[in-house]
Amino acid sequence: MVNTIREFLIALSQNKPQEAFNMLHPNFKGVRLYDEVILLSKSSIVEYLNTHKTLNYKVTDIQKFTNYLIVDGVKNDVLITTKIKLKDNLINQVYETVRLVDKKRVKCIIAYDGSTFSGYQKQPTAITVQGELEKALSSTLHEKIIIYGSGRTDKGVHAYNQVIHFDTTSTIPRDKMRMVVSKHLTKAIQIKESSDVHETFHSRFDILSKEYVYHINLDSYDIVKRNQEWYPGVFDLSLFKKELLTLVGEHDFLAFTKTTDKTTIRTILDIRFETQGNVLLIYIKGNGFLRYMIRNMIGYAMNIAQNKSNFTLLEIIDKLDNSLINDIAPAGGLYMNEVKYYD
16 A cells, blocks of 8 residues: 555656546545645546646655555655545545644644624634634744634534644643743633644544534523523424434535535434433534534524424425525524544
């Protein structure tokens, strides 16, 4: 396999894509180059190679792990490290990054109260989770820090275990770094864990699955928790659960999102329910989620359970029409719960 990988990389660098393609898995997920170019298909790889000169590339070291290889090399005089993920002993995904010479990559698990922010993603004129974290990290570590998250939560959505990573020259022990940075953070954000990871780790691109949890108050409206849960009123709980469970599996979720510029096919791996006192917890695990997808799923299932809809969830999916859903579940009930990564 090591020789195969070496041949694959050299074939690409010498603009011989057809030789390289023989080593790709049928469900190949693409190449992310060190200069942030993303090539998701064989045709895009060919187009890229046809518009670039033959690359000066040399493999200097290959390390083999259970499900991936780490390859060090020099490309056009740039030191790069490449993570090559394998599936069925074929190449499934390629991720390049500039080798960190004087820096380390740090992974953090964070929690936050989304009701105090205008969402996760940094915005020029709004208070966001990313903005506050970057400001606190940059101030503490005395260098410009840019963080990358496992996903973007909307305004009002919370997180128990969001994952971020960033690169730093700091040598502060990671357990102490977490405590020192926390002193500069708003009380609405908590850094729960921090650790060094390999430079090819990416909090977004290495994800195996994500799990969210939605909180519904089954008893009454609680004004104190109005930004942490949803009280929808009386509904058929059995029908509500039954409808949501029909979504387990692979579907085209176009009807449940406003995102239309990328593929809208996603796989729901599991949906489970738990009751704690008067609160229903709905755990939804998938290989990825579209914007508003979970809140639309919850909201429309509630319409069905309150006899306000003429369609089932699967019938809505089949229509592939994102103008049919108007009653979205409130953001305050949704929490990023867990992110799992490939080994």
